[in-house]
């Protein structure tokens with residue numbers, strides 16, 4: 001994999017460089033609640049701009065349905081990138097149309113532009129190779145060189161991640177190079193006990209990862225929205241909690257395999273429940289109740305791990321030599337459901353082992369809940385991406401950067 005340093009040494013002044021970033025930041029309306037992913041790509045953007053490149057930054061944000069949707073505009077991220085760079089950043093109101101073409105054409109050497117959300121175009125995420133390829137051709141017309149630096153999206157076989165690098169000279173940016181260097185250690189030389197904590201809301205994506213992790217980790221702690229499919233697989237009722245019904249047989253097999261192979265699979269023993277998802281805007285008191293994990297009422301939803309589970313998970317993390325954590329333990333954005341995530345973060349801070357936190361929301365949770373980032377071994381910008389890397393999978397966005 002060629003890195004951006006090689007590109008810089010070859011000279012990049014005057015060239016249009018397409019930087020595929022992951023600016024998929026948490027938003028409250030148009031307010032960015034955590035800009036970690038924007039900060040993470042700054043070294044690459046700055047180095048290119050300082051070398052006189054005309055930098056075209058592109059990213060997805062959220063999961064719009066292949067058409068423009070103002071709720072998922074990248075405009076706030078572009079504005080924040082400008083503030084962090086300390087200069088103007090041009091913003092194109094489309095991704096490959098007139099606005100993008102004229103914005104990029106108007107860039108002077110050393111200037112930076114952001115184009116609108118890649119996922120406003122159906123070709124970006126299409127499963128059809130030809131449709132994706134055609135969109136990648138349109139993206140390629142905007143640039144002379146490609147720099148991949150959206151680590152959080154390298155597990156996606158999307159046009160800007162997988163197809164576009166094949167159409168332009170391509171290099172890995174500083175973020176991708178740094179992320180891979182750290183995560184590689186967890187695949188090659190992992191110190192044991194190796195504990196993986198999994199939570200979050202992208203349940204269907206991440207349940208599949210457990211299949212591989214069962215052969216690698218010594219202990220798996222399950223929380224967040226992920227937990228309820230496990231509780232249901234054990235025969236418990238989970239009320240209106242997040243549930244991946246079609247994955248129950250697979251999860252039952254994971255539970256059996258963990259027992260047979262001696263992997264400790266630890267599930268919540270109690271959870272916080274309420275009849276409604278909390279209001280994340282007003283943060284009005286949610287008044288949850290604590291119930292045993294096998295006693296979730298039919299009309300209630302599990303929204304955080306309970307106090308006994310917090311203690312249990314902290315004890316299961318205490319002797320770990322290596323920890324990988326992806327996915328908040330609860331809806332941490334609301335103060336009534338933040339304690340589970342805080343408890344796991346605190347256990348990592350107190351750990352003497354090597355600790356890695358991965359994921360957009362997981363990293364945001366650590367920062368917004370007031371933890372010192374330097375207390376963790378590594379905070380990765382990728383959740384699904386780092387999990388799939390640890391599984392040993394070939395990630396489309398990394399494979400495409402190989403020569």
Ligand SMILES: Nc1ncnc2c1ncn2[C@@H]1O[C@H](COP(=O)(O)OP(=O)(O)OP(=O)(O)O)[C@@H](O)[C@H]1O
Nearest residue numbers: 200201202224225303330331359360361362383384
């Ligand atoms: N019990 C739960 N029910 C519903 N949502 C939950 C629950 N527990 C956690 N969440 C939500 O999960 C979301 C984060 O999940 P997600 O899987 O996206 O993690 P992530 O760290 O951002 O990883 P990635 O980078 O792969 O997206 C948070 O917004 C949080 O509110």
Ligand SMILES: O=C(O)[C@H](O)COP(=O)(O)O
Nearest residue numbers: 022024152153360383384
């Ligand atoms: O938040 C993430 O994990 C990345 O930005 C990828 O987003 P996606 O899961 O919507 O592809």
